[in-house]
Amino acid sequence: MAEKDITEKILEGYNDVFADIVNVLLFGGERVIDPADLEDQAPNAYYKADGKIRELERDVSKRWKKQNIRIACIGLENQTEPDPYMPLRVAGYDGTEYRAQINKLNDGFEPYPVVTLVLYFGYRKRWDQPVTIFDAVNVSEKLKPYVNDLKINLFEIAYLNREQVNLFQSDFKIVADYFVQMRETGNYDPGTEVVEHIQEVLHLLNVMDKEKRFEIKMNDNVEAGKEKTMSEWLDRVLRESEDKGKKIGKAEGIAEGKAEGIARGKAEGEWMMGKLISFLLNQGRTEDLSRAAEDPEFRAQLYREFQIA
Numbered sequence: 001m002a003e004k005d006i007t008e009k010i011l012e013g014y015n016d017v018f019a020d021i022v023n024v025l026l027f028g029g030e031r032v033i034d035p036a037d038l039e040d041q042a043p044n045a046y047y048k049a050d051g052k053i054r055e056l057e058r059d060v061s062k063r064w065k066k067q068n069i070r071i072a073c074i075g076l077e078n079q080t081e082p083d084p085y086m087p088l089r090v091a092g093y094d095g096t097e098y099r100a101q102i103n104k105l106n107d108g109f110e111p112y113p114v115v116t117l118v119l120y121f122g123y124r125k126r127w128d129q130p131v132t133i134f135d136a137v138n139v140s141e142k143l144k145p146y147v148n149d150l151k152i153n154l155f156e157i158a159y160l161n162r163e164q165v166n167l168f169q170s171d172f173k174i175v176a177d178y179f180v181q182m183r184e185t186g187n188y189d190p191g192t193e194v195v196e197h198i199q200e201v202l203h204l205l206n207v208m209d210k211e212k213r214f215e216i217k218m219n220d221n222v223e224a225g226k227e228k229t230m231s232e233w234l235d236r237v238l239r240e241s242e243d244k245g246k247k248i249g250k251a252e253g254i255a256e257g258k259a260e261g262i263a264r265g266k267a268e269g270e271w272m273m274g275k276l277i278s279f280l281l282n283q284g285r286t287e288d289l290s291r292a293a294e295d296p297e298f299r300a301q302l303y304r305e306f307q308i309a
Helices: 002-012 015-027 086-102 172-185 198-208 230-282 286-294 296-305
Strands: 038-040 044-049 052-057 060-066 069-079 114-120 153-156
Touching (some): 002 069, 002 172, 002 198, 015 114, 015 153, 015 172, 198 230, 230 286, 230 296
Parallel strands (some): 114 153
Antiparallel strands (some): 038 060, 060 069
16 A cells, blocks of 8 residues: 555656646646646645644645745545545645644735545445545534535546546556556556656556556666557566566576486486395395495496496
């Protein structure tokens, strides 16, 4: 789970991917947010509880601004499993951000809204946990008029339709397409889209893929290869996997052959020694038998004498 979270965060941390996700999921594909208008925001926030300072960490968080005017804080929270307390978590994330803004109001600071998107990557089952605070906690009917409810902005990536997937223009289109295909057919057939952040995409898909089909040895020159599309990259991965398999198979074959040869030689040696002992005992040559046990050259001479081979 931790490795999945990390790989998702790395890919979504790129401004082009982050803006693309928000533009498609919130604005129906309209290019409302320009990647150049995003600035990184520390995902860590702090609050005091039980007399101690505690840390609250978002997955990915960025500020959207134009001409130095901050429009909104947008956060992404990734889930591979449904979380029954997600509405409470989101309320905590948003509340902590607003708390931080309040601390700056005396400096002429203009507050701005906070928006959190929950991205659910599960493809074996739909999200079946609460999406509102009222669903997550037990609120009496008499209190409901006075309790502020919150509904999370939940997006089930594997359950997007094909039209929605095609709206993505960044590498997230490849990620969304992977999860949709895995839900629909249980298999992934890569497309011809050019991959911009290849290491991050392949690593994320490899972490998610049970068969580890996307595992590749990355290095600083990986971007310099001729492979540009996901289909070309998957072909390379498969080729390298086959080459690796052949090398492993060859090494295992050599080791197995050596072991088999040793076992066969040992068995033949025991058979030859048994025949020699039998001949020598029949002829009462006990001294030669003792010498043969200690002297390999004399033993070989006796093998020739009795034509044991």
